[in-house]
Amino acid sequence: xxxxxxxxxxxxxxxxxxxxxxxTRVGGWSERITDGEVSRSDEERDTLMAVAQATAEIPEVVExxxxxxxxxxxxxxxxxxxxxxxAQGPPVHPAFGQQAEEG
Amino acid sequence: MYRYDEYDQxxxxxxxxxxxxxxxxxLAGELTExxxxxxxxxxxxxxxxxxxxxxxxxxxxxxSAVQMRKLAHIARRYDRGYGHFTTRQNIQYNWPxxxxxxxxxAALASVEMHAIxxxxxxxxxxxxxxxxxxxxxxxxxPRVYCEIIRQWSTLHPEFSFLPRKFKIAVxxxxxxxxxxxxxxxxxxxxxxxxxETGFEVIVGxxxxxxxxxxxxxxxxxxxxxxxxxxxxxxRVYNQLGRRDNLFKARIKILVHEVGAEKITxxxxxxxxxxxxxxxxxxxxxxxxxxxxxxxxxxxxxxAAQPAFxxxxxxxxxxxxxxxxxVAAHKVPGYAIVNLSLKPxxxxxxxxxxxxxxxxxxxxxxxxxxxxRVTHEQNLVLGDVRRTDLHALWRKLRDIGMATPNLxxxxxxxxxxxxxxxxxxxxxxxxxxxxxSNRFADLKRQHDIGELKIKIxxxxxxxxxxxxGHIGILGLDRKGEEYYQITLGGSADQDxxxxxxxxxxxxxxxxxxxxxxxxxxxxxLRQNGERFIDTYRRVGKEPFKERLYAAA
Numbered sequence: 001x002x003x004x005x006x007x008x009x010x011x012x013x014x015x016x017x018x019x020x021x022x023x024t025r026v027g028g029w030s031e032r033i034t035d036g037e038v039s040r041s042d043e044e045r046d047t048l049m050a051v052a053q054a055t056a057e058i059p060e061v062v063e064x065x066x067x068x069x070x071x072x073x074x075x076x077x078x079x080x081x082x083x084x085x086x087a088q089g090p091p092v093h094p095a096f097g098q099q100a101e102e103g
Numbered sequence: 104m105y106r107y108d109e110y111d112q113x114x115x116x117x118x119x120x121x122x123x124x125x126x127x128x129x130l131a132g133e134l135t136e137x138x139x140x141x142x143x144x145x146x147x148x149x150x151x152x153x154x155x156x157x158x159x160x161x162x163x164x165x166x167s168a169v170q171m172r173k174l175a176h177i178a179r180r181y182d183r184g185y186g187h188f189t190t191r192q193n194i195q196y197n198w199p200x201x202x203x204x205x206x207x208x209a210a211l212a213s214v215e216m217h218a219i220x221x222x223x224x225x226x227x228x229x230x231x232x233x234x235x236x237x238x239x240x241x242x243x244x245p246r247v248y249c250e251i252i253r254q255w256s257t258l259h260p261e262f263s264f265l266p267r268k269f270k271i272a273v274x275x276x277x278x279x280x281x282x283x284x285x286x287x288x289x290x291x292x293x294x295x296x297x298x299e300t301g302f303e304v305i306v307g308x309x310x311x312x313x314x315x316x317x318x319x320x321x322x323x324x325x326x327x328x329x330x331x332x333x334x335x336x337x338r339v340y341n342q343l344g345r346r347d348n349l350f351k352a353r354i355k356i357l358v359h360e361v362g363a364e365k366i367t368x369x370x371x372x373x374x375x376x377x378x379x380x381x382x383x384x385x386x387x388x389x390x391x392x393x394x395x396x397x398x399x400x401x402x403x404x405x406a407a408q409p410a411f412x413x414x415x416x417x418x419x420x421x422x423x424x425x426x427x428x429v430a431a432h433k434v435p436g437y438a439i440v441n442l443s444l445k446p447x448x449x450x451x452x453x454x455x456x457x458x459x460x461x462x463x464x465x466x467x468x469x470x471x472x473x474x475r476v477t478h479e480q481n482l483v484l485g486d487v488r489r490t491d492l493h494a495l496w497r498k499l500r501d502i503g504m505a506t507p508n509l510x511x512x513x514x515x516x517x518x519x520x521x522x523x524x525x526x527x528x529x530x531x532x533x534x535x536x537x538x539s540n541r542f543a544d545l546k547r548q549h550d551i552g553e554l555k556i557k558i559x560x561x562x563x564x565x566x567x568x569x570x571g572h573i574g575i576l577g578l579d580r581k582g583e584e585y586y587q588i589t590l591g592g593s594a595d596q597d598x599x600x601x602x603x604x605x606x607x608x609x610x611x612x613x614x615x616x617x618x619x620x621x622x623x624x625x626x627l628r629q630n631g632e633r634f635i636d637t638y639r640r641v642g643k644e645p646f647k648e649r650l651y652a653a654a
Contacts, residue, residue: 015130017200018154059132062150080582082521085530086152090522092450092532096183096198097153 009036012061105395123205147218158221163249164192164476168463175459226256233477239431245275266344267352284598307358310564318363331382335374399471404436408489424507442482443506452480520560527560529577529584570594586613
């Protein structure tokens with residue numbers, strides 16, 4: 001029944017500058033979605049959110065939430081284009097955000 | 104322009120100190136986001152897709168050169184070298200850091216500016232005609248009353264918990280350049296029977312998901328009653344406006360649900376209790392504020408300026424710009440100059456820090472040191488000698504602000520859309536850029552004539568799509584960007600809400616669709632009709648047929 005559970009990662013905005021970040025497997029936050037820890041079950045999802053909420057209280061990030069992702073050849077990308085834009089940076093400014101790193 | 108007195112300055116300085124403490128407590132973890140969010144919103148600080156966004160108030164769009172330089176400094180030092188001028192005649196920064204915002208607000212306070220009431224369920228910036236005080240068609244300078252409204256509506260204790268945000272616009276001219284009929288309250292300067300001036304009062308216009316052209320609830324309000332009448336309207340709204348449903352909370356819904364006639368009765372009844380009281384505008388106070396807007400020391404010049412006419416004859420590009428971007432001034436020998444923030448393929452409303460500094464210099468050199476921001480996301484120098492126009496044009500060309508496209512198809516309003524905004528369903532800016540590039544040929548733009556395209560990335564309608572001659576609304580269709588086209592909207596004295604022409608277009612198809620609409624108009628137009636005239640004559644059907652013929 002695993003296949004019915006959506007793959008998800010936790011995202012948030014970093015408190016200091018609002019930069020988009022993703023919760024990693026070691027419990028930290030990365031600007032790259034590809035570093036994000038993917039939940040593959042309800043339990044994993046709840047665990048990730050609990051870790052995220054705890055760091056939001058420090059406060060390290062603002063308003064963490066789950067997004068659906070797909071995994072292709074081991075690479076994670078968001079399902080919704082809103083999240084793709086968050087992950088990459090504003091399309092009208094290719095020099096800003098992660099898209100600049102990967103350019 | 105208006106200068107702060109000690110009350111204004113104290114209020115703003117105290118707010119900076121207060122917010123500095125709140126930010127420190129937030130960063131130390133003493134305030135949760137739930138606790139902090141309403142506090143930051145009271146100071147214009149949003150959290151968007153990629154970063155915080157700070158919206159700075161520019162009262163009725165009027166800036167001094169000194170203030171403009173400070174805005175440039177903030178863009179350079181605390182942001183990424185640019186700012187975005189908005190349809191509320193404000194400016195917003197897209198990349199400020201939370202820890203820097205108290206310093207930014209302090210920098211603003213040093214030039215009599217702030218970000219108070221640029222968010223939340225409060226009175227927002229009162230907007231006006233960008234030609235206020237200098238327009239040839241004006242009855243009286245509306246900025247005096249905008250400033251009075253600003254003072255009355257800033258931290259008004261009775262209205263600190265409104266059902267929803269509240270926007271007021273004022274025009275002193277019969278040709279409406281401030282979209283007053285699309286506001287919660289719109290005020291139009293009128294002449295009474297004895298020639299005295301007062302206001303026509305419009306209530307319950309607005310855009311968003313439920314657009315309305317506001318009805319007039321009073322044909323003529325003597326000026327001295329302005330604040331008591333506004334207060335009466337606000338009391339009715341504050342009491343009866345819906346707080347149970349975010350989408351029905353604006354005053355336009357109340358006006359629509361109970362009817363303009365009933366609203367008028369309720370307002371007049373409330374007004375009966377408070378008119379001729381403490382809110383009557385004392386003559387001395389009005390004159391004190393009016394003095395801030397006294398005309399600058401104009402030279403006595405001839406209306407005809409042969410040197411200017413000669414330059415026009417000699418230089419076709421200058422003539423095109425002068426005929427398009429320059430408007431009539433009430434004083435002979437002077438002109439109003441529009442600085443286009445819509446270069447071919449550019450981002451509507453964006454200006455770099457260097458451009459802002461350059462505009463400040465030009466304002467000081469050519470226009471008594473003042474700049475206006477327009478709700479159509481351009482800038483204006485209001486008081487330029489006609490003999491200076493050629494020199495100014497050359498300098499504007501150097502900084503990319505001389506595109507001769509005012510009111511033409513590439514003079515587009517666009518909201519930030521999904522490039523920045525967390526509420527958006529689709530991108531707006533790239534659509535504006537693609538349309539601008541498609542119609543880059545200026546000769547073609549001028550042949551098409553006046554045509555206003557307005558683009559919103561969601562139904563909140565920040566890009567004013569409902570009142571675009573051609574309106575474009577971004578939608579999310581199963582994870583793809585789609586765009587719905589409306590036709591026949593108008594924001595001026597003949598305000599109208601556009602009609603949806605048919606099914607939405609994909610992102611790839613939307614620019615072709617706009618071009619089809621334009622080509623259809625060009626084929627159908629008669630004797631100098633503008634797009635909107637042709638649309639009003641033929642309706643949407645011919646456009647619909649052409650757009651969906653292949654389907």
